[in-house]
Structures are given as C-alpha cells and as structure tokens.
Amino acid sequence: MSISVVPLGGAKEIGGSSYLFEFDGELVLVDCGLRPGVSRDDPDYLTKVVPNLDLIKKTPVCVVTTHGHLDHAGASPTFSRMFPGVPNYMSEETRAFSSLQWNDTLKIDRDRPHLRVFSEGDVTACQKAVRPLPIGGCIDLGHGISVEAIRAGHILGAISPKFKFKGKTIFVSGDFSCQDQTVISGANFDGIKVDFVLSEATYLARSRQSFGIEKGRFIADVLSVLRRGGKVLIPAFSIGRSQEVYQILRESGLFEQFDIWIDGGATYTSKVSLRYLPDKIDPDIEKHFVSKEDRGAHRHNICHDDKPCVVIVPSGMLEGGYAISYTRAWIGGNKNALMFTGYLDPNTLGYRVCYSRDGDEFDFPIIKRSRDGEITKIIPVARVRHCLIPDPYQFSAHAAHEDLLATWRGLNPKKLVLVHGSPENINWAVQNPNEILPGAEVIGPQNGERIILEP
C-alpha cells in the first residue's frame, strides 16, 4: 500500500491551495484555489494564478473542496475543463459561496478575455460536477477510499476532510479556527486520532491580538468616527468577514443611533448566511442592504449626504466591487475613516491605501458601461487621502499559533505536513520538530514535491 501527496499550489505560500493525494495509484484532489495576489499585469499571470494542474497525470477519482474561499475553490472550473465530469464534493454552503466566486471571476475579466482562466462553459461544467458532502457526512469514494467531513470553524460550510484508506487515516485541516468568532463557532477535533496530517500553518510562529481585544478597539474606533459626524467604510470579504463585522456592530448597539449598510456581493453572502445560520445572523439584516429597487440612487445618497454611517462592502482588498466607489467618495474627508479587517496582499490597492499617509494621492477611475457590460468611457479621477486609516483589525478566522500546536498534538500523527504558511515559519518548524510535535516527522514541502506518507 502507498499513500502520498503533492502540493500543486499552496505549499509555502498562502494562495493557490491544491493538494493531490495518491492512494495506491488512485488520485484525489483536495481544493483547487486561485492565487488572488497575482497581479493581472504580470506577464505570466495565466500560469501563476492557478495551481499546477499539469502535474495531474491521470484522471482523479474526485475533488474534495474544503470551503468556498477564492484561494481554495476559485480554480475548480479550470480543473473541470481539464477533467470533465469528475465529481467535486463540497458542503451546500461551500457550493453557494464557490458559485459566487466563479461568477465574480468571470465578471472581473469580462473585458479581458485573454486573462480568463476559465469560461462560462467551464463554470457550468464545474457546477454540474458538484456533489453534496454535508458537514458531519461520510462518503465512500470507491477504490477503498472514504472521506468524512469534519466541521472546521473558519467560515460557514468549511470542512476538514478525514480520509480513510486500508486502515490508515489522513486528516486535511483546510483552513480552520478553534476560537469562536461572532457568527461561526470554533472547530472541535477532540478525540480524533490520525496517522497523517496535512495542515494549514497561517499563524504558525506568529502572534496576534485576541478576537475580543480587536473587537473592543474596532467598536470604539467606529463609534468615535460616527460621533464626530464622519463616514466609516469597511471593505470586507463578502464571505464570512462581512457577516462577522455586521454582527459585531449589531451587538455593539450602534444600530440604534446610526445607519449601517451592506452593499455589493456581501448582500448575497449575507442572505446565504442567514439561511444556514438563522439563530446567529440578525433576521432583519436585509433591511440594511443598499436597496435593490434603486441601488444607484441609494448608493449615491449614502456617498454624498452628510449623515454619519457605516458601509460594509467587498472587496476586502479594494480589488474591485463597490468598495472602490465608496473609497473614491470618502478617502478625502478628514472626518471619515477606512477600516480594514482582514488580510491584505501587498500587491493590492487595499494594501497601498491601508499603509499610505495623509496627503498621498490615488487614482480611482470611473468606468462607465453600457447595459450589456461593455466599457463605454473611463473617466480618470485622482483623490488625496485625508481620512483616518487605523491599523487593520485582526479578526482572523484561522487557528492561532497555540491552537495549531494543541490541534496537532491532539491529532497525534506520525507525519505532519505543513502548508498554507510563510516559508520562514514552515522552515523553522521543520528544523525544530520537537517544539511543534515531539516524536513526529514534520515536513514542509515545496510546490510540486511528492511527500510519501506511507511507502
């Protein structure tokens, strides 16, 4: 019997997560994500943005998708083009979020067909290939391989797949978090014992503030901006973070005094979240959506009237979406604030804005489109930053360093393969296995490197 794994992407990096497992010659792919940090201006964009699917030399039995974030599910339509009809197992929630991501990617590149990593047809094929893998469910994949979906915390619908093959157990963490967030409760892996673990290592050897402390700082800062009559823009990932931020503000009591709006793709993900978590999400959340009937006029009023308010809108890194329109409207006002609440890739506009200084200038061109989406006009607009931009709030949905160690020690594998983290921190762990998991082999593969779990 032999079991091995090759990272096709997402090894010593965050982005492009895709791990190819081999069980006695049968292949199972876990995740097929994009690298959101690759700039579309990069001459090698098309090869860099997707995992290296060319390393798949035989049609896999299936794909298992851990959750609906872009860096885990975003390239699945590309896989479906290469391997049509191969089933892709995921939770219902992940299906809803992934579909949104695939369609968003098509939309972002609608004017740049040469940058498309998949077509509408590939998305349709991919949607047809989706098979349900409910949280807590267990599925026989054939060839003696089975998979169980363990709840991973992180975001709605996220799972940690646990594979069984000929008496051996392989646990793939996906992205996970042990601490409760406001909406999503933490994972509980107590009592699970396995032979091999492939784990994310985002916060390995990194410290961060606790969720509670960051929540306090965030609420205090929002309130002080609103009280002085300013507007607060919170660019947020539509999946997970938008709902977390909304619920934090909801529970703070700010709603009684100030308007809070959700706009863009976050309205759809908020509806999905309400459907699956009716006891965790405000039942009146839809009343805070920028109104459907006349969205343009409503948005214009929010942008330009003098009422203090909060707007939660994607994208979190200002890569697109209506967050750009609000930034353009508010970045110059010294009473206003822009508050980032998540990871910012250094290649993004969000990063440059977040770490800018008062007086720095940015371009926010206005793009006019016809009804069928064709660009009709681009109006250049420059803005000088005068608004407040506090340090990003660390509302992480990933396991903290101590939680990683406790999780690995609880699972107690013979071999621990670390991925989805920085090269420095993973290398440190490989050199100091006794500080990580005494008695185990700790492995930090490169992309494309085959790791033999069971020879």
Ligand SMILES: [Zn+2]
């Ligand atoms: Zn994630």
